[in-house]
Amino acid sequence: MLFKSRPKIIITAGDPAGIGPEITKKAISQKDIKNLAEFIIVGDIDKKYPYIGHATAEGGRISVENIKKAVKILRGIKGKKALVTCPINKYSIKEAGFGFNGHTEMLAGLTKTKDVAMSFIKDYFRIVLVTRHIPLSKAASEISEEKIIRTTKLFYQALNNFFKIKKPRIGIAGLNPHAGESGIMGREETDIIIPAVRRLKIYIKNIIGPKPADIIFNDLYKRNLDGVVCMYHDQGLIPFKMLYFDKGVNLTLGLPFIRTSPDHGTAYDIAGKNIADASSMCEAIKLAIKLA
16 A cells, blocks of 8 residues: 555554553554554553553553543544554443443544444455444344444445445344244344335345344355344354454444454453464554555
8 A cells, every 4th residue: 555645543552451552563563554654652552551461440541541632633633544442441441430331432422423333344244233332131122223224324335435335235134043034033123124124225225134144144255245234243243253353353433533443352361471463453554544
């Protein structure tokens, strides 16, 4: 990738007790990355945090402060820009007294963005989530026609604008086994998902579903689809991470700026040992630069 003017890429180092500082240093030192952009690091990536490998309120506070600072910096930048965020820990953030469930919700609040969606990208394998970080027991009750429609429209726009797919083929995953089997295994498909798909067909011609999740990801893998809309977190993340655990990228849709992140967590168990794989971080930076 060659650019006439280098974009500014803001990187938050994430939880200081996790692998964020380490993978940041490794990624921006890569030969194929370091000269592609002007990097602004928010957070100390050289300091050895005293509670490395442990969730603490202090780590949560630092994580949130860095994200707030990054958003402020982004507001002051004109031209090509993007945000890349290293992993944070939800327990640490809760212990620090903040009510956010994760980066997506935090960034939506800080930018006053109404509709956002969490997507995961690697080459042709693209997914988006209707519900995000909530217990599985609550996922069914959180799904609605409006959420499916808003999420799918954001996904369609991203596939069209970011990835230059003129007429994206989008599949909608069912919630229940066999996509409900006409109501025998659950009513969500009949009562919520099918009506949402009918309404979406007015805007998106190449849309199918709901299809059973154990079939639709095979369609995506075989490139018969350009992306899949998933009803809950693990429905989409299990097949995605099985294929691209070290290479996948989390892309937030709907924000006023590009935001990517690696698709893994803080990895406390290996933090501070200098053995963390920075591959997903490298991919997140490369995608941010490309989209910026």
